[in-house]
Amino acid sequence: MLNPSLVIARKEIVDGWRDARSVISCMMFALMGPSVVGLVSLAPGIKGASGPLVGLMSVFTLVAAFVGGMNVAMDTVAGERERRSLLPLLLNPVDRRDVILGKWLAVSLFSVVGLTCNLLGFAVVFVISDMHLNAPWPRLLLAMLIGVFPLALLAASIQLLLSTACRSVKEAQTYLSMVVFLPMGVGMFLVFFPAARQTWFSFLPVLGQQLHLLRLMDGRDLPLLQSIGLGCLTLWLAILVVLVSSSRLQRDEIIYGN
Amino acid sequence: MRKLSFQAPDGVITGLLGANGAGKTTTLRMICGVLKPDSGSIFFEDAAGDPLARQRRVGALLDHMGIYSRLTARENLVYFGRLRGMSPEYLKERVGQVLSVLGLESIGDRRTSGFSQGERMKTALGRAILHAPQNLLLDEPTNGLDVPTVRSLRDLLKRLRDAGTCIVFSSHVLDEVRALCDRVVILSNGSLIAQGSPSELCSRTETTSLEEAFVKLTCSPETSQC
Numbered sequence: 001m002l003n004p005s006l007v008i009a010r011k012e013i014v015d016g017w018r019d020a021r022s023v024i025s026c027m028m029f030a031l032m033g034p035s036v037v038g039l040v041s042l043a044p045g046i047k048g049a050s051g052p053l054v055g056l057m058s059v060f061t062l063v064a065a066f067v068g069g070m071n072v073a074m075d076t077v078a079g080e081r082e083r084r085s086l087l088p089l090l091l092n093p094v095d096r097r098d099v100i101l102g103k104w105l106a107v108s109l110f111s112v113v114g115l116t117c118n119l120l121g122f123a124v125v126f127v128i129s130d131m132h133l134n135a136p137w138p139r140l141l142l143a144m145l146i147g148v149f150p151l152a153l154l155a156a157s158i159q160l161l162l163s164t165a166c167r168s169v170k171e172a173q174t175y176l177s178m179v180v181f182l183p184m185g186v187g188m189f190l191v192f193f194p195a196a197r198q199t200w201f202s203f204l205p206v207l208g209q210q211l212h213l214l215r216l217m218d219g220r221d222l223p224l225l226q227s228i229g230l231g232c233l234t235l236w237l238a239i240l241v242v243l244v245s246s247s248r249l250q251r252d253e254i255i256y257g258n
Numbered sequence: 259m260r261k262l263s264f265q266a267p268d269g270v271i272t273g274l275l276g277a278n279g280a281g282k283t284t285t286l287r288m289i290c291g292v293l294k295p296d297s298g299s300i301f302f303e304d305a306a307g308d309p310l311a312r313q314r315r316v317g318a319l320l321d322h323m324g325i326y327s328r329l330t331a332r333e334n335l336v337y338f339g340r341l342r343g344m345s346p347e348y349l350k351e352r353v354g355q356v357l358s359v360l361g362l363e364s365i366g367d368r369r370t371s372g373f374s375q376g377e378r379m380k381t382a383l384g385r386a387i388l389h390a391p392q393n394l395l396l397d398e399p400t401n402g403l404d405v406p407t408v409r410s411l412r413d414l415l416k417r418l419r420d421a422g423t424c425i426v427f428s429s430h431v432l433d434e435v436r437a438l439c440d441r442v443v444i445l446s447n448g449s450l451i452a453q454g455s456p457s458e459l460c461s462r463t464e465t466t467s468l469e470e471a472f473v474k475l476t477c478s479p480e481t482s483q484c
Contacts, residue, residue: 002340004341004343007337007340007341008341011326011329011337014328014329014333015326015328015329018328019328080324083324083327084321084322084323084324085322085323085324085325085326086322086324087292087320087322087324088320088322088323088324088338088382088385089324089341090292091290091291091292091313091316091318091320092313092338092341092342093310093311093313093314093342093343094310094341095310252293252294255287255292255293
């Protein structure tokens with residue numbers, strides 16, 4: 001017998017996978033970055049040059065980690081409230097912490113799949129274009145995947161928390177779309193204003209990951225302890241946000257709908 | 259809800275009767291353990307128990323059907339059976355039985371997105387009885403159903419009652435309550451107004467029908483209604 005969290009995660013993954021809109025949206029956002037970078041890299045006059053393009057690549061990768069699970073996050077709590085299927089779920093003898101944990105696992109999986117597809121898309125771009133990189137691309141992409149992985153889990157937890165505060169998918173869509181501005185804004189800021197970078201940025205989620213990505217793309221090695229510390233802090237924050245979401249699920253307003 | 263105290267024995271269909279907003283759904287939600295009463299206790303066979311313990315002993319179909327439209331009827335049932343920790347062998351056997359009892363065998367492997375209101379209701383009812391609960395709570399389960407489906411639902415509930423299941427059934431449709439319930443609990447404005455068998459309520463109010471008894475009981479000046 002599976003743990004209730006795993007039962008819920010499995011159902012949400014099957015449900016999310018069968019939602020064509022969710023899958024198409026996840027893939028489109030994941031492949032948006034590689035498509036843009038690939039097309040620009042092939043443009044006359046830019047061909048072969050990589051500088052700002054590589055910087056933009058890191059922004060697209062951060063965004064992919066945030067949008068991969070966005071639709072599933074909307075559907076899994078706000079959607080359940082809208083369809084009135086949350087109450088029948090809560091009628092089962094399952095701790096509400098397990099309910100949220102299961103949903104978080106499913107959203108995280110979609111976020112990580114979005115991130116992986118994004119990096120695979122960049123792999124194709126590197127193969128078909130002759131962009132100059134400061135590091136071998138397989139090593140670069142693997143390091144990016146490992147570095148951004150905890151951020152995908154944090155993104156999933158933030159999206160799930162917002163989804164618990166919304167009564168419909170449409171409402172959730174409004175707020176969750178705003179969250180995407182976080183990696184986009186932070187990423188753009190650090191790419192185009194390098195002088196503003198501070199050492200302590202490296203210890204903050206999103207900012208830290210972006211700085212690490214830029215460092216990797218410059219061909220420099222990452223300070224191992226700092227990277228592990230940032231990963232652990234991001235993961236700890238993700239778990240904290242999941243716990244806040246599960247406490248929200250204890251409220252009567254979840255049952256009454258307002 | 260206030261001043262609410264009643265018993266629902268095994269092998270009896272207890273009807274919660276009241277106007278809209280009387281507190282029927284809230285009462286059922288509290289019994290199920292999804293809403294916590296500010297004070298008071300809910301006992302199952304003389305044991306209070308925490309909400310999760312109560313939920314293990316209850317099958318419920320409240321006002322939300324909540325069927326997953328991208329899953330088949332069978333997948334919906336299997337999901338909730340797994341959540342209740344049913345073993346794979348027992349779950350497979352029960353899902354087959356429930357689909358058969360509810361007449362859903364032929365469409366059990368279809369996604370529920372194309373189901374009619376009655377088929378959805380049957381699937382939701384299947385979810386409530388899947389684990390063969392000793393206590394079954396139903397909140398206006400016949401809403402929106404056609405006559406044949408209502409009749410088959412009534413037959414099923416009578417069979418479950420005869421097998422010793424405690425059934426609490428809420429409705430504001432008097433004909434339905436009269437046709438099904440052995441005992442009636444009348445609520446108004448969140449309070450208990452009266453309880454007893456339909457005939458007891460009629461004799462107490464000196465009326466000849468449950469409808470007249472209900473009107474007489476709920477339209478008194480004390481309840482400030484009517």
